[in-house]
Amino acid sequence: MDPVLEVVDATKEFGGVRALDGVSFALRPGEVHALVGENGAGKSTLIKVLTGVHRPDSGQLRHRGEPVVFTRPAQAQQAGISTIYQEVNLIPLMSVAGNLFLGREPRNRWGLVDRARMNEMAERVLAGYGIREDVRRPLGTLAVGAQQMVALARAVATDAHVVIMDEPTSSLEPREVETLFGVIEELHRRDIAIVYVSHRMDELYRICDRVTVLRDGKHVHTGPLAELPRIELVSMMLGREVGDIRAHGTTGFGEDHHAGREPVLRAEHLASGQRLRDVSLTVRPGEVVGLAGLLGSGRSETARAIVGALPLDSGTVLLGGKSLPRGDVAAAVRSGVALLAEDRKAEGIVPNLSVRENIVLAALPRLSRFGVVSRARQDRVVETFMRRLRIKASSPDQKVAELSGGNQQKVLLARWLCTEPKVLLLDEPTRGIDVGAKAEVQALVDELAKEGLAVLLISSEMEELVDGADRLVVLKDGAVVDELVGEQVTEGNVLAAIASGGERR
Structure with missing residues (x-):
């Protein structure tokens, strides 16, 4: 069976780092194809290549057997490729019905949006997804799981023949997960192809036909999922030999x-x-x-x-x-209790502040008396931890953003250690x-x-x-x-x- 969507030998670099390194991927009509890999494996980049967010630096994208270049996501959507992201990317302040039919609103004979008919159609469509809410409500007032189901209903309702689902069950309750699987079975019967990204192996083995494994931006394996033991799938994702796993156990x-x-x-x-x-x-x-x-x-x-x-x-x-x-x-x-968060840029360092200011940030209440922060006490704490953690900086007043990643991490460690x-x-x-x-x-x-x-x-x-x-x-x-x-x-x-x-x- 010829692929409905295919990437051939795609490479994509960001700042000299290869996010995709000669990756090939083929999606057949009507199949549910699992795409798996750990952080940094290249899953998100591959999805963005498939949907027109990124163009590959080299390699080719083919749609229904023909070479194609998507320069923006709207072109991929017009070609029948819909994506449901882990984070709902609809409009929270717009009504549920308005989100469902955005860009496809039913109109009356004067060309105006027929809101009564749109609301009626939305209620009928969403009932099939287990959602029985007032479709006139702003989408943002619904629970996250319900919003995700609206996003799914919208993706399917656009006459798509490819649906990409990125961690679709992450915000869903068990009842909603079962509804989602029912929808996937219906899409399968309608010959709609699905790319299914998930870290939950029970889900993958329940609904997916084939699996593609990426690791460090490279293609590792593609094949029928039912024929691949779970321990082999895990070893492929993490780059460990199955023989070593069994021998070392x-x-x-x-x-x-x-x-x-x-x-x-x-x-x-x-x-x-x-x-x-x-x-x-x-x-x-x-x-x-x-x-x-x-x-x-x-x-x-x-x-x-x-x-x-x-x-x-x-x-x-x-x-x-x-x-x-x-x-x-x-x-x-x-x-x-001190937490050194995973994303030091988003939840850690304050880039425009100095090394000194970043280190003492969490300890300011302990370093102050009657609301006045002693500079001398700050200096002693900063000097102690810069020496102990061997933080390499021109001075405590250097901007933390100018330090290497390793030294920034040490600054964060120092911040929490000085809270004792x-x-x-x-x-x-x-x-x-x-x-x-x-x-x-x-x-x-x-x-x-x-x-x-x-x-x-x-x-x-x-x-x-x-x-x-x-x-x-x-x-x-x-x-x-x-x-x-x-x-x-x-x-x-x-x-x-x-x-x-x-x-x-």
């Missing part, structure tokens, strides 16, 4: 050298929508506990929930035996920094743990977790599926737990 129980100590941090049955379903963990003084799992497993969400930045439906966070108030980041920080935390949550602390800086940050983490600090380490790099953690908690789909201690902490056991859902022994 251990049986029996390892030794927990910190078992005698009372936990400083205890998280119990944390749940938040579909992002976290049931996460419990402990961290003891001087212990580095790693959070392992694929993209979307709930690693970052767990850290954000602990510090109060993610609203919880249920669950408790205790620090030193005392419960932390839900949703109160300031209270968590005052109590001794009891627990340090590190979310991808070495992402985007060079090898030398990475080794320095990892050595600092070890040093802090030896001094008695409790550390929760999140990393997409398996080697970093295995080498740096005393104990590993493995997450999958927002729940804990395994816990590895001592000699159990191997890449093989982590990957086996992810693939099997914790049925390691």
